[in-house]
Amino acid sequence: MPETARRADRPGDRRPDRRSGNRYGNRPTMKDVAARAGVGLKTVSRVVNGEPGVTPDTERRVQEAIEALGFRRNDSARVLRKGRTASIGLVLEDLADPFYGPLSRAVEEVARAHGALLINGSSAEDPDREQELALALCARRVDGLVIIPAGDDHRYLEPEIRAGVATVFVDRPAGRIDADVVLSDNFGGARDGVAHLIAHGHRRIGFIGDMPRIHTAAERLRGYRAAMEDAGIPVEDAWMSLGGTDPERVRRAAEEMLSGPDPVTAVFTGNNRVTVTVIRVLAALSRPVALVGFDDLELADLLQPGVTVVAQDAAALGRTAAERLFRQLDGTLLAPERIELPTRLVQRGSGEIPPSG
Amino acid sequence: MPETARRADRPGDRRPDRRSGNRYGNRPTMKDVAARAGVGLKTVSRVVNGEPGVTPDTERRVQEAIEALGFRRNDSARVLRKGRTASIGLVLEDLADPFYGPLSRAVEEVARAHGALLINGSSAEDPDREQELALALCARRVDGLVIIPAGDDHRYLEPEIRAGVATVFVDRPAGRIDADVVLSDNFGGARDGVAHLIAHGHRRIGFIGDMPRIHTAAERLRGYRAAMEDAGIPVEDAWMSLGGTDPERVRRAAEEMLSGPDPVTAVFTGNNRVTVTVIRVLAALSRPVALVGFDDLELADLLQPGVTVVAQDAAALGRTAAERLFRQLDGTLLAPERIELPTRLVQRGSGEIPPSG
DNA sequence: CGCGCCGTTGACAACGTTGTCCAGGCTCTA
DNA sequence: TAGAGCCTGGACAACGTTGTCAACGGCGCG
Structure with a gap:
């Protein structure tokens, strides 16, 4: 019973909701990889993250174990530990509107250049839904938010901004808070x-x-x-x-x-x-x-x-906003500003x- | 220098990587809320999640503390504990293409109906980028993936699918694996x-x-x-x-x-x-x-x-795919299927x- | 030959939340 | 009035990862 033991030996686990739906129980973790490779947990972590201080031979053993088990790092746990999620949120009005396609694409492009993923949602021009979405994104601890606002009162974001969530508004200004804004003229x-x-x-x-x-x-x-x-x-x-x-x-x-x-x-x-x-x-x-x-x-x-x-x-709006957002995250940016792009x-x-x- | 202070007043900041960027150190946690409300940690959790077994009076005290501290639950930790992220990933070819706007919108709509958020990225028709994106989404432990494939070999997803990631391909079929597919005729x-x-x-x-x-x-x-x-x-x-x-x-x-x-x-x-x-x-x-x-x-x-x-x-493609994905997650679905929608x-x-x- | 140093490795705590379980106080009933 | 049962609340472990720190062995140098 080499790896089946893996789940069997958990103590009193009567109603394991979380297991249902997963055909093969849970995924392998670094601990499993470590056991299989005959090394310590931290060594696996080092290999996975490309940290120095691992012998080529050890690294190879770990890599093989990773391969064999189909291990993939759990970024939720990583985020919990590190604090940054490398993802940004985009709240827009309607993904299907042809105006917002190029805009989101531009935001995504910039995010990608900074190694971040994009999470987005449509507010459907409904202020409540905008707030719900923005806060849900904050709960996921996105590093920053690009918002095309539907509402005109964004004080609900104040605790988030204080807590360090970079925030940029696009296409329309923020209401009742002081924040970066990128607009067309x-x-x-x-x-x-x-x-x-x-x-x-x-x-x-x-x-x-x-x-x-x-x-x-x-x-x-x-x-x-x-x-x-x-x-x-x-x-x-x-x-x-x-x-x-x-x-x-x-x-x-x-x-x-x-x-x-x-x-x-x-x-x-x-x-x-x-x-x-x-x-x-x-x-x-x-x-x-x-x-x-x-x-x-x-x-x-x-x-x-x-x-x-x-x-x-539209692309320039998105690009400018996203770049500004990452400059906020770098700490390069000081006061909120209002940027207006020309029309043609x-x-x-x-x-x-x-x-x- | 009114707003330059914004970054300046950080306390002894030797090398606490994870704290940098957050003006007020870290965010309040349930522990902080509990302390302020004078209750136990779990009681806060109960209030936040609307679980029963809390006196109205206690609940009020907790709510006040949450309000006062600007607390927001950390979903990363929650995910770590619960296993499900309530988010799905969408890998498409180009967000800016007018064909994919309505499609993503439809996927988002269905996700929203199931209380899930949408994370998406563009592959730019590059198989490597598609794989990179899909695996990054898996590392975030999305519950499912909707993929408009760029490549023609998706065996890289096998460990993920085995581990329980629901997967549906749209617009084009999967390559070399057996998976749900939704296509136009x-x-x-x-x-x-x-x-x-x-x-x-x-x-x-x-x-x-x-x-x-x-x-x-x-x-x-x-x-x-x-x-x-x-x-x-x-x-x-x-x-x-x-x-x-x-x-x-x-x-x-x-x-x-x-x-x-x-x-x-x-x-x-x-x-x-x-x-x-x-x-x-x-x-x-x-x-x-x-x-x-x-x-x-x-x-x-x-x-x-x-x-x-x-x-x-396009909307029907997205809707059908997303609905099928959630049926996979429900466990309602058995064998992978190929669905073809008519054109007009x-x-x-x-x-x-x-x-x- | 012994000392200290370095490079490699692993044990352990911590991140913030939720599930389990138990304690204490209350009400209800016999 | 005692015992049973319920309601509320809290202590504690666990989720999977990373940072810290210490141990270990080998090596160079005095």
Whole structure:
């Protein structure tokens, strides 16, 4: 009974819940490897971690035992002992949103360069779920958090940050705490986009965006207003829709501002989802209406006309945030900062259509 | 220097590796909470885990102490004790690929329903990196793995599977081990797509796909060949390009098969990235060429003409795989199985163009 | 030849939690 | 009022790893 004894000789272990589900009992541990190799526990640890001070011969014996048993170090125990987990958490709004794909990928890339794994979850734009997720990640003792916030009060993170969890907010600022933030220049981008329409002769310009409680949406609205004011154009309430991205809602809003006696001649859309819906509405229209959208779209250049957009660099947002996070962990970083990345106006046709009215 | 103090006030800090980075030494533990509340350690544990057998009064005292200290349970220790981590790993090819967004989202959704977190990483289509990632996840003792394989030999997972790590492969089958697999009907989908072109009168049909070492690519190629053979059309080598998704390469391939004395009159593209590039090539062409692509695209219906595609349901793939994984963990599941999900032909115009030659 | 040093190795405690088990005080019943 | 049983609470070991420290043997040097 060489290794079957391994489990049999445990004392009174009446209802071993933890064993159920594991067909072959538990995994081998360093102790098992040590026994098999005829060495001490610590020697196995040294071999596994590539620490110096082990004879080539001993090392070989240990390696063989590891191989034979299929041993794999238990990182949970390691973390418990060492304090660092070499993993970071990413809380975002929706993994399936094409805007967040490149962003998470960039975060992952940086994490990988620092030897860390990425744990992520979607908040679905729900503040409670954001908090639940962020705290669950803290309970796992991630070394740091990258958060695309859904809520606007992050005081719940204060104990965590004090305890040393590096924290960076992306895309939207933190609420009621002082923390690193990486943003796009939402205000400036929107202002430039709207100014572009004005420069092409438009005065009656609609704005369809997300709910202003979302920071990016509010900033873009502010940019719209600023551009209009700079041009001395009074904005009419009927030109603005701020009710979220639900396609049906957006469709109605667009149709309304495009009908009536005095329709808008151009539309500025506040994010990619709104843009997609509005493109559909405009495609069904007989007269040409100018369009500039915030966020780029994959096939925007192939549509007729191509869609002019204010593009933000999602990958750069993620990369910048993650790099900042690791600088916090290095101790290289001092005060929290707010970093704003520029946007880029990409002219493709739809934004250069003159007023038709 | 208000915030520089943030790091400065660390006490005698000789070489306590694990403490560095944490401003207040370590976090409070249950022991600290117990001391502050004037109760035993286990009582705190009971409160934290909502176990019965604690007086409301005691519970309140403990809760206050938890609040005051900002205590958060250390899940690493918990995992060490309990054996299950309530987290699953997802190894995919590229988080930024729009195909994998909905897939990971679906996996996450199912994980969440089972109270588990998702850890994920991209293999970048590199078998070594896939293995490295999968094993790192196993070292963290994830309860299960969902893998979109890059390599074709997964024997390295055998010890892990024996040790009880639930494993499901998605999108592509496992290599050299017997495991659960969830796939799209790549062969049938491609065959139907090509048959659709044939039904519209085409005989000279090009195929541009990814490298055949990738299972999905090989299957789609097989579908193309089958449809052609069913129709009694001999396939010419010049009609096929199997060299990967690099845009420049795809562009050249498309241009070649569309020029010459006997050009193809229709193209079947093997995945979304190829499709996008080919759309660009066709848009620059004067004569109409039919196109059917594998994988749907976000704005496919708005292009002129709309792009006919063989759509697969990425979310369903992810959901099915994750559900199967949790059934493995329940112990409900017995033998590994291969599940194939149907694809759907979406007619939008480009696939219904008749031959122009 | 003896001393000290170095390189190798292992024993042991600790990380923070949970499962087991027992103690003490209470209520309930005969 | 005594005994049985229940409820609450705490002491202790264990999970698998790593840091500390000490022991051991061999070697060089005085």
